[in-house]
Amino acid sequence: MKKYEELIEQIRRQIQNEIWQTGEKLPSLRKQAELSGMSLMTVVHAYQVLESQGWIVSRARSGYVVAPKIENSDSTPANEPVQQTESVDINDFVFEVLQASRTPNITDFGKVYPDPTLYPRQHVNKSLISTARSLSASSAMDNLPPGNLELRQHIAKRYAAQGMTVHPDEIVITTGALEALNLSLQSVTQPGDWVVVESPTFYGALQSLQRLNLRALSVRTHPTDGIDLESLENALQSHPVKACWLMTNHQNPLGFTLSVDKKQRLMALLAKYDVYLIEDDVYNELHFGSDKPLPAKAFDSHGKALHCSSFSKSLVAGFRIGWVAAGKMAVPIQKLQMMSTLSTSAPIQMTLASYLSTRNYERHLRQLRRTLEQRKFATWQALRNHLPAQVNINCSDGGYFLWLELPGGLDATELYRRALQQHICITPGKMFSAGDFHNHCFRLNVSFELTDSRLNAIKTLGELIRIMVTTLPQTARDPGNAPTP
Amino acid sequence: MKKYEELIEQIRRQIQNEIWQTGEKLPSLRKQAELSGMSLMTVVHAYQVLESQGWIVSRARSGYVVAPKIENSDSTPANEPVQQTESVDINDFVFEVLQASRTPNITDFGKVYPDPTLYPRQHVNKSLISTARSLSASSAMDNLPPGNLELRQHIAKRYAAQGMTVHPDEIVITTGALEALNLSLQSVTQPGDWVVVESPTFYGALQSLQRLNLRALSVRTHPTDGIDLESLENALQSHPVKACWLMTNHQNPLGFTLSVDKKQRLMALLAKYDVYLIEDDVYNELHFGSDKPLPAKAFDSHGKALHCSSFSKSLVAGFRIGWVAAGKMAVPIQKLQMMSTLSTSAPIQMTLASYLSTRNYERHLRQLRRTLEQRKFATWQALRNHLPAQVNINCSDGGYFLWLELPGGLDATELYRRALQQHICITPGKMFSAGDFHNHCFRLNVSFELTDSRLNAIKTLGELIRIMVTTLPQTARDPGNAPTP
Numbered sequence: 001m002k003k004y005e006e007l008i009e010q011i012r013r014q015i016q017n018e019i020w021q022t023g024e025k026l027p028s029l030r031k032q033a034e035l036s037g038m039s040l041m042t043v044v045h046a047y048q049v050l051e052s053q054g055w056i057v058s059r060a061r062s063g064y065v066v067a068p069k070i071e072n073s074d075s076t077p078a079n080e081p082v083q084q085t086e087s088v089d090i091n092d093f094v095f096e097v098l099q100a101s102r103t104p105n106i107t108d109f110g111k112v113y114p115d116p117t118l119y120p121r122q123h124v125n126k127s128l129i130s131t132a133r134s135l136s137a138s139s140a141m142d143n144l145p146p147g148n149l150e151l152r153q154h155i156a157k158r159y160a161a162q163g164m165t166v167h168p169d170e171i172v173i174t175t176g177a178l179e180a181l182n183l184s185l186q187s188v189t190q191p192g193d194w195v196v197v198e199s200p201t202f203y204g205a206l207q208s209l210q211r212l213n214l215r216a217l218s219v220r221t222h223p224t225d226g227i228d229l230e231s232l233e234n235a236l237q238s239h240p241v242k243a244c245w246l247m248t249n250h251q252n253p254l255g256f257t258l259s260v261d262k263k264q265r266l267m268a269l270l271a272k273y274d275v276y277l278i279e280d281d282v283y284n285e286l287h288f289g290s291d292k293p294l295p296a297k298a299f300d301s302h303g304k305a306l307h308c309s310s311f312s313k314s315l316v317a318g319f320r321i322g323w324v325a326a327g328k329m330a331v332p333i334q335k336l337q338m339m340s341t342l343s344t345s346a347p348i349q350m351t352l353a354s355y356l357s358t359r360n361y362e363r364h365l366r367q368l369r370r371t372l373e374q375r376k377f378a379t380w381q382a383l384r385n386h387l388p389a390q391v392n393i394n395c396s397d398g399g400y401f402l403w404l405e406l407p408g409g410l411d412a413t414e415l416y417r418r419a420l421q422q423h424i425c426i427t428p429g430k431m432f433s434a435g436d437f438h439n440h441c442f443r444l445n446v447s448f449e450l451t452d453s454r455l456n457a458i459k460t461l462g463e464l465i466r467i468m469v470t471t472l473p474q475t476a477r478d479p480g481n482a483p484t485p
Numbered sequence: 486m487k488k489y490e491e492l493i494e495q496i497r498r499q500i501q502n503e504i505w506q507t508g509e510k511l512p513s514l515r516k517q518a519e520l521s522g523m524s525l526m527t528v529v530h531a532y533q534v535l536e537s538q539g540w541i542v543s544r545a546r547s548g549y550v551v552a553p554k555i556e557n558s559d560s561t562p563a564n565e566p567v568q569q570t571e572s573v574d575i576n577d578f579v580f581e582v583l584q585a586s587r588t589p590n591i592t593d594f595g596k597v598y599p600d601p602t603l604y605p606r607q608h609v610n611k612s613l614i615s616t617a618r619s620l621s622a623s624s625a626m627d628n629l630p631p632g633n634l635e636l637r638q639h640i641a642k643r644y645a646a647q648g649m650t651v652h653p654d655e656i657v658i659t660t661g662a663l664e665a666l667n668l669s670l671q672s673v674t675q676p677g678d679w680v681v682v683e684s685p686t687f688y689g690a691l692q693s694l695q696r697l698n699l700r701a702l703s704v705r706t707h708p709t710d711g712i713d714l715e716s717l718e719n720a721l722q723s724h725p726v727k728a729c730w731l732m733t734n735h736q737n738p739l740g741f742t743l744s745v746d747k748k749q750r751l752m753a754l755l756a757k758y759d760v761y762l763i764e765d766d767v768y769n770e771l772h773f774g775s776d777k778p779l780p781a782k783a784f785d786s787h788g789k790a791l792h793c794s795s796f797s798k799s800l801v802a803g804f805r806i807g808w809v810a811a812g813k814m815a816v817p818i819q820k821l822q823m824m825s826t827l828s829t830s831a832p833i834q835m836t837l838a839s840y841l842s843t844r845n846y847e848r849h850l851r852q853l854r855r856t857l858e859q860r861k862f863a864t865w866q867a868l869r870n871h872l873p874a875q876v877n878i879n880c881s882d883g884g885y886f887l888w889l890e891l892p893g894g895l896d897a898t899e900l901y902r903r904a905l906q907q908h909i910c911i912t913p914g915k916m917f918s919a920g921d922f923h924n925h926c927f928r929l930n931v932s933f934e935l936t937d938s939r940l941n942a943i944k945t946l947g948e949l950i951r952i953m954v955t956t957l958p959q960t961a962r963d964p965g966n967a968p969t970p
Binding site: 091092102113119125132133138141175176178179182186204207211213316318320321336339340342343345347 | 579580598602613624693695801805820821823829
């Protein structure tokens, strides 16, 4: 059991045993961190899980209190367990929002990448320079699919460090994780096939389905527990599903990491129904706990998991180097790659191989995780202080996104538009759903330092939300209510 | 009229006026080059055209002689004018051949790229090093679609130098021309749509159709004159064609460049039937004549041409930088790119922008064209000396491929397999066709220096073909016959 799981279990028992009573204030986050010896973020995460399970509620400026006793502690989103979408069309809106995030002089909580100043630019550039000096005439040929051998060996070693045996020949280097995911999905589907995605899900999954003319089954996914396996099995029973595109660690946008137990059950389920897993694991290096979470692929005994990741979120953006550990599908994927982009840039592959041969990556990752945790916590605190208390802020112990829910079904796309007028960019929940189930949600990138201008932007967001809240009926406005179901 | 066209016209008139009589030997290539002041390759090309039109025939070791008079001088390939293919499946064979070309210690006439030692590696690497030194934290964002602005401006200037007005915002930077072609095709089609390709065509076009579940209409294409416009119009009349994927300059594998007149008529035809042109123009810098040939897009007054090219064949392989000048389709193409690969590598885009800001590119191109022309001529001569005279060798005034036809319908895939056993790689014609109309043809990459080992490989090829020729009936074996119809 993870540290934060122990803390959750401990507090739950204390509430059940009425050591803490309804309405009573729990130890503050800092206090609890001191008491337990855990990091602040771990404590936030534990409180968050307890809140999502209905054990405690947050009160503006007075921290967490024990919730009124309830019969059903399930607070999964109110949408249908499984939603089917014949054809996906999310792209124009996504494009609009991504373009907005590129407006000059914007205070941007909408970025896809973490703060680029957190990347070890000097070390990476040094590797690029030394690669440029040693580029041979044959480098183009040496880096064709499946990609640079040395780079694939380094990636295989990183799997090995987690106890996973992945042969370098099972790995295909791609133009970022996005190409890896696209090619993987294409390698196991035909147009018209059904594919399971999370609800909400990374919009790239929806776009990929749209591009490949696939049909989406969106399965209810809990902000802290992840995909609902019962709903998933229903979907697999009712539809001839070919593949599931899931994020197992620090899911975007929700932030959850599937438990080991759940990952095992997931793989068993997929084996039972003979369904491929397209595993999007691009945030796996950004854990705040001590151990890197295992991918679901680690529990794959039937060759069903295609594990995709990249260096874009953890080392350098804009180099566009990702990979898929594809097992038997490695050759079909190479064939698809040779039909679409041929290969990714040779000197860039060689640069990463060179960088990974140093010890700099681990050192950098430790620093990166610490900074992201600090910044996530600071921004989370500011949000709690300055947003109306009815806004539910989901937090998790990794990655750099926060997922927020507006009360009373308020429209976060409207908030996005109003914020944009104030030169603030947020990511509306609409982007993460083939239906309209997350229109009241939005995502914030909290990897940047909480400067005065970002703090002011948060205050402005708070004001904008308060104005929107006044349009709600009185009952929905009450800040004493539990988080929106 | 181009120089070589004048020469063709001149010789044709001389034959018609019986200045040269049937069976009489024309001036040797060198002699004719001296006489006309043209390059050897231009003369070869002119003779080639005359041969393809049935005016002259080549005789082993005795050069070109005037052909017997014939009624019908049309020697287009014997396949049907238009062939329809419901679904294309060429990929496994292409993959096999491309892998074979990567076998160590092979004498390789199968490469896609020109001899990499012809690239200006030092200058390009210098640009890469200076880019690496100046990479900023924001470079990832600055190079998202449509791509690096400076690079797009340089490309726009190169169009302007040809008298074409292409705004930088119409240009999208891609992962090689292959991604440009794929995204362009996808932006104007839906699965199941009909697309016209040449016969034979670049196998990448067939693969792209396969990947996008499109249906192919292969239109008869002449080795020196290019696509048959009458057959094309028939195809456009009989099928609801959405796009044509054509190479207009130094077509791969045949080598022809469409005449200006034909490019104009092509664009008029596409405008009439409201069909997009996906113009694959990756060899346009590799002309041997003095002027860079115009793309068909230059004659596009209806916004129907999406012009795709890259730096991979002319400057550096393995960087994977291409582009499309897409006009109104630039934004839809960016959207598709953001769904599939997001963008191409930022430092590599910046490196090319930096390189193009020097005068090195033009200097390099002049040298490259000279060397390619010399090598093509030398290899062409060796082939004529060492292959059986019945092998028809199509030559053209640009690029670095030769297209050869075996006599009597001999199977070039069989030749490919036998050559491979002798550690020689050629590219069988089967790869360039959705049907089986070019199984008697093969393509050679002649960009490499004609070393002893390459010369020996040509002799071995000659032997292998001679053995295969012995299986033919006597009439088909006769070296005195005109080239295979």
